[in-house]
Amino acid sequence: MDLFIIVYILVGIVLGVIAGKFIFARNTQQKIDEAELQAKNILKEAELKAETIRKEKELEAKERFVSLKAAHDKEVNERNRKLSEAENRIKQKEQSLSQKEANAEKQIKENDAIKENLNRQIELVNKKRTELEKHQEEHIRRLEKIAGLSAEEAKSHLVESLKNEAQTQAIGIQQEIIDEAKLKANKEARKIIIQTIQRTAAEQAIENSITVFNLESDEVKGQIIGREGRNIRALEAATGVDLIVDDTPEAILLSCFDPLRREIARLSLQRLVTDGRIHPARIEEVVEKTRKQIEEQVMEIGERTVIDLGIHGLHKELVRMVGRMRYRSSYGQNLLMHSRETANLCAIMAAELGLNPKLAKRAGLLHDIGKVPDEESELSHALLGAKLAEKYGENPAVVNAIAAHHDEVEMQYVISPIVQACDAISGARPGARREIMQQYLQRIKDLENLATSYPGVEKAYAIQAGRELRVIVESDKVSDQESDKLSFEIAQKIQTEMTFPGQIKVTVIREKRAVNVAR
Known part of the structure; x- marks a missing residue:
């Protein structure tokens, strides 16, 4: 019984394996068939896309060919037009040159005729000039006999007289021009000065002392x-x-x-x-x-x-x-x-x-x-x-x-x-x-300058309208006795060197100061 079960199980296993292989083989074949079908479909789609791309490229190539051909035709036409214009200009120039050449030949013929005419006229003029020179020499000889002077002497006399007359006239004209220029210059100068003064307004003198x-x-x-x-x-x-x-x-x-x-x-x-x-x-x-x-x-x-x-x-x-x-x-x-x-x-x-x-x-x-x-x-x-x-x-x-x-x-x-x-x-x-004011100020200034010219004088002030001169001296350079002497000397110098109304009082001030600061 056990053996039978074992055999039965083994048989079942074998049959299961065989069935599994059969199913696997069938599934595998089915997948292979599906893959082949899918590959065929992909291949068809690729062929269709390739065909579509090929047609698009062909269309693009045709369009580009058409555009390039149109541009080329346009360029060729433009070149042909320019060539035609150049040919026309060349033909016009050739016609113009031909016309000018014909005119030049005609002008040369006319100039030759004019030249021949001029040569004939020059010959006539030379003949007449020779005759005139002969007549002039004859007249000069007659005039020399009548005047008793040679031609060169008469010419020099004539030139000298004309020169003197011209110099006299030139001097007169020059003097007239100079007089007129002076008169005009004076007028212009007065005009400029008057205009200048009129355009400037200024104050009158207002300074005082x-x-x-x-x-x-x-x-x-x-x-x-x-x-x-x-x-x-x-x-x-x-x-x-x-x-x-x-x-x-x-x-x-x-x-x-x-x-x-x-x-x-x-x-x-x-x-x-x-x-x-x-x-x-x-x-x-x-x-x-x-x-x-x-x-x-x-x-x-x-x-x-x-x-x-x-x-x-x-x-x-x-x-x-x-x-x-x-x-x-x-x-x-x-x-x-x-x-x-x-x-x-x-x-x-x-x-x-x-x-x-x-x-x-x-x-x-x-x-x-x-x-x-x-x-x-x-x-x-x-x-x-x-x-x-x-x-x-x-x-x-x-x-x-x-x-x-x-x-x-x-x-x-x-x-x-x-x-x-x-x-x-x-x-x-x-x-x-005001002249008087300036003289007064100058006198006051001279007073101060006179005092400051002495050694030891620090400052000098003219006050009381110039009737008093105050002189401040340096205390370490001028003593009290020297102050008296300085006052006398300044007064004497003013009296001898200056002109002034009334009298001038000279005061010499000597001051000693001691300054300290408490902090």
Whole structure:
């Protein structure tokens, strides 16, 4: 029984294996058939796609061939057209050349005929010339017999007489031209000068030697004077200005020939009165601050002036000197106003004459720069101004115009006489200057210069309208006994060298100060 089961199981296993192989073989065959069918389908699709691509490429190739053929045909047609045009032009040129050649042959034939005609005429002219020469020689021989002179002698006499007559006429015509030119030049010069003056309006002389300082009340006068007059003396010593306190209500007069000093004194007094603290130490401090402020204002005035006149590239030192002109006067005429007026006149006149107006304006502004030097010099203001302008790199024409505007050097440029003329116009017009004022200011300045020429003198101020000269000496160089001697010597020198009305009081001040600071 067990054996039978085992056999049965073995038989079942064998049959299962055989059945499995049969099924596997059948499945495998089925897959092979499917793969072959799929491969056939893919191959057909590939063939169809290849056929489609081939047809598309053939169409593209045909289209490109057609386009290339069209372009080629167009190019061939264009070349044929150009060839045809070139052939036509060549034919036209050939026709034109043929025509010109025919005309040239015709012209040559005509020229030959004209030449033959001219040769015949030349022969006739030569024959007539020979006959005329014979007749002329015959006439000359007859004239020589009649006049008793040879032909050369008669010719020389004739030439000499014509030459003398021509010279006489030429001299007369030359003189007429010169007279007419002078008359015309004078008219034009007067016209230019009149137009120049009319186009420039300027102020009249307004400078003086007195400034009125107004007060809110007369009580302030006592503070300004101070105890035993120490405040007013300190203010006069620090500024060099004479303060006149009289019965004039609510006013103090500041008297000095130097406008810069008067302005410093006025501003200092204004600050002191506003502050209320008025004593000698405060006065010196305020005056020093005011002096520095004025120096800054001087620079601002100079810069504003050159900007208003349109002058560029001026050295800073020259700009500062231009600003200092505001506080100087020339024969009662403000020096800055005079220089501005001269500059404008020079520019207008140079423009009328066709010259450089900017260069002329520059020379006109700087022509009196020598009147405001930082240090006194023995040179005249024209030569000193030219030296300063040359030092600070000004144009040679400007330097020469400054130096020559008072004929101290030779004029080398065209603008030099223009500056001289405009300077005279500005100073000579009615109301421009006051000669008496300038003489007074010069006398005051000479007084101070005389005192400062002595050794040991630190400062010198002419006050009381020139009736008093206050001299401040250095205490370590001048003793008390030498102060007395110095006062006497200065008085004697003034008496012998200067002319003045009334009398002049000479006061020598020697002061020793010891200053320490507690910290």
